[in-house]
Amino acid sequence: MRQSQQPSFIRKDFPKDEEAYNAQILIRAGFVDKVMAGVYSYLPLGLRVLDRIENIVRKRMDELGAAQILMPVLHPKENWQKTGRWGDLDVLFKVIARDKKEYALGPTHEEIVAPLGQKAVASYKDLPFALYQIQTKLRDEPRAKSGLLRGREFLMKDLYSFHATESDLESYYARAIEAYRAIFRDLGLDAVLVEASGGTFSKYSHEFQVLIDAGEDTVVYCEKCHFAQNKEINDARDGDPCPSCGAPLALRSGAEVGNIFQLKQKYSEPFGLAYRDAQGEQKTVLMGCYGIGISRLMGVCAELFHDDRGLVWPAAIAPFDAHLIVLSGADAVVAQEVRRRADALYDSLVAAGVDVLYDDRLDLTAGEKFAEADLTGIPIRLVVSQKTGDRVEIKRRSQTAVELVDFNEAVPYCIQK
Amino acid sequence: MRQSQQPSFIRKDFPKDEEAYNAQILIRAGFVDKVMAGVYSYLPLGLRVLDRIENIVRKRMDELGAAQILMPVLHPKENWQKTGRWGDLDVLFKVIARDKKEYALGPTHEEIVAPLGQKAVASYKDLPFALYQIQTKLRDEPRAKSGLLRGREFLMKDLYSFHATESDLESYYARAIEAYRAIFRDLGLDAVLVEASGGTFSKYSHEFQVLIDAGEDTVVYCEKCHFAQNKEINDARDGDPCPSCGAPLALRSGAEVGNIFQLKQKYSEPFGLAYRDAQGEQKTVLMGCYGIGISRLMGVCAELFHDDRGLVWPAAIAPFDAHLIVLSGADAVVAQEVRRRADALYDSLVAAGVDVLYDDRLDLTAGEKFAEADLTGIPIRLVVSQKTGDRVEIKRRSQTAVELVDFNEAVPYCIQK
Numbered sequence: 001m002r003q004s005q006q007p008s009f010i011r012k013d014f015p016k017d018e019e020a021y022n023a024q025i026l027i028r029a030g031f032v033d034k035v036m037a038g039v040y041s042y043l044p045l046g047l048r049v050l051d052r053i054e055n056i057v058r059k060r061m062d063e064l065g066a067a068q069i070l071m072p073v074l075h076p077k078e079n080w081q082k083t084g085r086w087g088d089l090d091v092l093f094k095v096i097a098r099d100k101k102e103y104a105l106g107p108t109h110e111e112i113v114a115p116l117g118q119k120a121v122a123s124y125k126d127l128p129f130a131l132y133q134i135q136t137k138l139r140d141e142p143r144a145k146s147g148l149l150r151g152r153e154f155l156m157k158d159l160y161s162f163h164a165t166e167s168d169l170e171s172y173y174a175r176a177i178e179a180y181r182a183i184f185r186d187l188g189l190d191a192v193l194v195e196a197s198g199g200t201f202s203k204y205s206h207e208f209q210v211l212i213d214a215g216e217d218t219v220v221y222c223e224k225c226h227f228a229q230n231k232e233i234n235d236a237r238d239g240d241p242c243p244s245c246g247a248p249l250a251l252r253s254g255a256e257v258g259n260i261f262q263l264k265q266k267y268s269e270p271f272g273l274a275y276r277d278a279q280g281e282q283k284t285v286l287m288g289c290y291g292i293g294i295s296r297l298m299g300v301c302a303e304l305f306h307d308d309r310g311l312v313w314p315a316a317i318a319p320f321d322a323h324l325i326v327l328s329g330a331d332a333v334v335a336q337e338v339r340r341r342a343d344a345l346y347d348s349l350v351a352a353g354v355d356v357l358y359d360d361r362l363d364l365t366a367g368e369k370f371a372e373a374d375l376t377g378i379p380i381r382l383v384v385s386q387k388t389g390d391r392v393e394i395k396r397r398s399q400t401a402v403e404l405v406d407f408n409e410a411v412p413y414c415i416q417k
Numbered sequence: 418m419r420q421s422q423q424p425s426f427i428r429k430d431f432p433k434d435e436e437a438y439n440a441q442i443l444i445r446a447g448f449v450d451k452v453m454a455g456v457y458s459y460l461p462l463g464l465r466v467l468d469r470i471e472n473i474v475r476k477r478m479d480e481l482g483a484a485q486i487l488m489p490v491l492h493p494k495e496n497w498q499k500t501g502r503w504g505d506l507d508v509l510f511k512v513i514a515r516d517k518k519e520y521a522l523g524p525t526h527e528e529i530v531a532p533l534g535q536k537a538v539a540s541y542k543d544l545p546f547a548l549y550q551i552q553t554k555l556r557d558e559p560r561a562k563s564g565l566l567r568g569r570e571f572l573m574k575d576l577y578s579f580h581a582t583e584s585d586l587e588s589y590y591a592r593a594i595e596a597y598r599a600i601f602r603d604l605g606l607d608a609v610l611v612e613a614s615g616g617t618f619s620k621y622s623h624e625f626q627v628l629i630d631a632g633e634d635t636v637v638y639c640e641k642c643h644f645a646q647n648k649e650i651n652d653a654r655d656g657d658p659c660p661s662c663g664a665p666l667a668l669r670s671g672a673e674v675g676n677i678f679q680l681k682q683k684y685s686e687p688f689g690l691a692y693r694d695a696q697g698e699q700k701t702v703l704m705g706c707y708g709i710g711i712s713r714l715m716g717v718c719a720e721l722f723h724d725d726r727g728l729v730w731p732a733a734i735a736p737f738d739a740h741l742i743v744l745s746g747a748d749a750v751v752a753q754e755v756r757r758r759a760d761a762l763y764d765s766l767v768a769a770g771v772d773v774l775y776d777d778r779l780d781l782t783a784g785e786k787f788a789e790a791d792l793t794g795i796p797i798r799l800v801v802s803q804k805t806g807d808r809v810e811i812k813r814r815s816q817t818a819v820e821l822v823d824f825n826e827a828v829p830y831c832i833q834k
Contacts, residue, residue: 001484005482005546006484006546007484007534007537007538007543007546007548007579008537008543009536009537011536033533033536035488035489035491035492035493035529036491036493039489039491040489041486041487041488041489041529041533042486042487043486044484044485044486044548047485047486047487050487065422067418067423067424067461068461068464069458069459069460069461069464070458070459070464070467071452071458072452072456072457072458072553072570073490073522073553073555073570074452074453074456074555074569074570075452076452076453090515093512093514094512094513095510095511095512095522096511097510097557098507098557098559099559105490105512105522112452112458116450116458117424119426119428119450120424120425120426121424125780126424126425129422129423129424131424131461136489136490136553138490138491140514140515142515142516152491153489153490153491162424363542
């Protein structure tokens with residue numbers, strides 16, 4: 001993508017109306033725009049990061065045998081009354097339409113997916129199966145001050161599984177844990193599996209927490225044996241002995257990037273989601289649900305992967321693989337030759353399938369271009385200038401060393417990453 | 418995708434609570450599920466069709482130099498008050514949150530994209546540019562009886578362009594018309610360019626209408642010279658002379674699949690979206706907007722591409738390229754060999770990059786499998802059975818002829834399409 005032909009949302013300063021670092025840096029670097037508290041637009045760079053996160057998640061959902069669907073934002077009130085959550089769930093946004101009917105805006109989708117699941121189930125032979133979506137959720141959060149870590153509108157991957165027996169649900173739940181571990185590993189994140197209260201969802205649940213200071217949760221954590229419980233279900237204090245190994249516990253801040261629940265009959269019961277077993281008896285379907293905060297993950301990565309000059313994206317979720325910068329200088333004849341060479345390199349990179357952002361803008365100084373590249377945080381920076389002659393300067397965003405390589409080496413370098 | 422491992426949402430009968438054929442057939446064939454009037458879930462088959470439509474649209478947006486973004490569903494009331502549409506737009510859903518503040522649910526995004534655009538514009542050098550999204554829109558439609566042709570919640574591609582001069586806006590508008598023609602051609606649709614009133618959007622507008630009986634619009638159309646105006650701006654009657662060529666006009670029903678507007682200053686003005694020109698003077702940015710109904714297009718295709726046995730998808734937007742059916746029969750030894758051969762063909766197709774739906778279910782008769790395949794409407798049907806021996810039966814959904822080909826010919830057949 002040629003930067004000369006695209007709008008730039010980079011800002012000279014951090015926004016003043018954001019308390020959270022992740023939102024500050026993502027806004028300043030032009031990845032997101034704040035529409036209001038807890039509500040953001042994802043700009044071209046930010047949407048690319050979200051797409052890469054989604055692809056990593058989707059791959060593991062496919063491996064779990066789950067089929068992708070897309071459920072709506074607007075929900076019938078009756079569905080939420082059936083589960084008792086119309087009155088109970090304080091984050092539920094409600095809408096009154098012109099027909100005077102009330103609707104809910106989906107903060108989660110058990111109330112839609114349970115009656116949907118019923119349409120595919122008659123007998124035990126129709127089970128198990130799993131459905132997931134990557135979709136926009138709305139929650140009426142009173143304190144949306146953590147940037148992308150707590151949105152009133154956010155992107156979530158929610159997976160729902162349907163089972164005939166407890167043991168089948170449990171074995172899928174175990175497989176989902178492994179899939180989640182793989183996802184966070186692919187994303188370059190160290191996520192801790194934490195026991196938690198099921199809240200309004202269920203009694204049995206686990207969270208995946210990334211232990212960062214910006215996190216809104218508190219995790220009771222044992223560094224030695226990795227015992228971990230949410231503070232909601234364990235009121236231990238710093239230094240108390242670990243109930244598992246006796247080593248001293250620590251209280252750590254965590255950002256919940258995933259949560260999984262054995263819902264069992266909780267949502268299938270109210271919707272009559274049942275199957276006929278081998279003996280012809282009607283039984284209630286057992287459900288599990290498994291969430292991952294897609295946009296929250298971008299916020300967590302911004303909290304983790306940065307230095308004082310800007311973002312430092314891991315290759316797996318960077319908006320581009322490489323950032324090519326041309327410095328054409330003041331001399332018109334030289335400038336033409338330098339640009340010709342940079343254009344040729346850009347074309348080679350694109351042809352080789354490298355996602356490359358090309359800073360081909362004329363009206364910025366070298367210092368401005370380098371500062372913007374550091375802020376943007378793409379893993380590999382390539383510079384073509386009069387100084388680099390018939391070679392290309394290569395620098396990794398995460399390192400200080402600069403290398404000069406031949407033109408024909410630059411493309412394979414970016415492919416290996 | 419192996420059908421034995423996925424839920425089936427196919428129904429024996431048409432739903433009784435839908436008036437529109439597109440919704441009836443898409444529900445019956447398991448592409449969508451009705452949540453309530455005008456609100457649908459997209460099931461695995463339906464989401465695949467939407468994905469293919471989106472890819473066709475995205476390709477042409479990229480060619481137009483537009484960058485993809487994602488704006489929110491939830492909008493601040495102030496933005497809609499600034500343009501006067503908080504009170505004026507009757508389809509605007511409104512939400513009152515716990516903080517007692519009111520919000521709008523986006524039926525369109527001028528109120529979000531205009532202030533966003535301002536953040537990328539200082540001087541004339543920052544123009545032109547274009548931003549688009551594929552996103553969920555909400556509209557409080559009082560009569561949502563046309564299935565996917567008029568949703569209260571629907572998927573739309575909306576593109577917004579930003580210009581310094583009228584001539585630049587006009588030339589982009591002309592390029593957008595060509596991009597739209599290419600999109601509808603890629604989709605296999607004959608869409609007519611129709612002059613229309615801008616409604617609340619602008620004075621200048623065009624629509625792309627697919628002339629089908631199920632369409633909710635009326636188009637004054639001349640078959641001879643292709644003069645076409647929406648009935649809203651032309652009260653001609655059937656047989657009146659065409660104002661352009663004199664041939665008799667016809668009144669035709671149309672489904673609006675695209676609409677384009679030269680908004681000019683209409684939305685930039687209220688948000689102070691301005692630039693400094695070469696002389697240092699402040700000027701208002703000119704905008705254009707360009708919509709395509711992504712989920713409506715699926716509905717239009719369902720209205721157009723079907724016969725009395727079910728859907729007949731064009732290859733470009735079919736949920737899968739090929740539908741492989743194995744008929745293993747009653748004899749256990751024969752069944753094992755037939756399944757082994759079908760499995761091997763499935764693996765070869767997947768390895769060759771063919772998107773293939775594999776009906777490997779054991780408990781359906783040949784008749785049931787064929788009926789479901791016809792209902793689903795995938796372009797190529799492949800059958801492996803005892804009867805086909807060491808060959809494969811191939812049939813196109815749109816044709817009646819059946820061919821027997823060698824196993825090693827089946828893969829290239831599906832790749833050529």
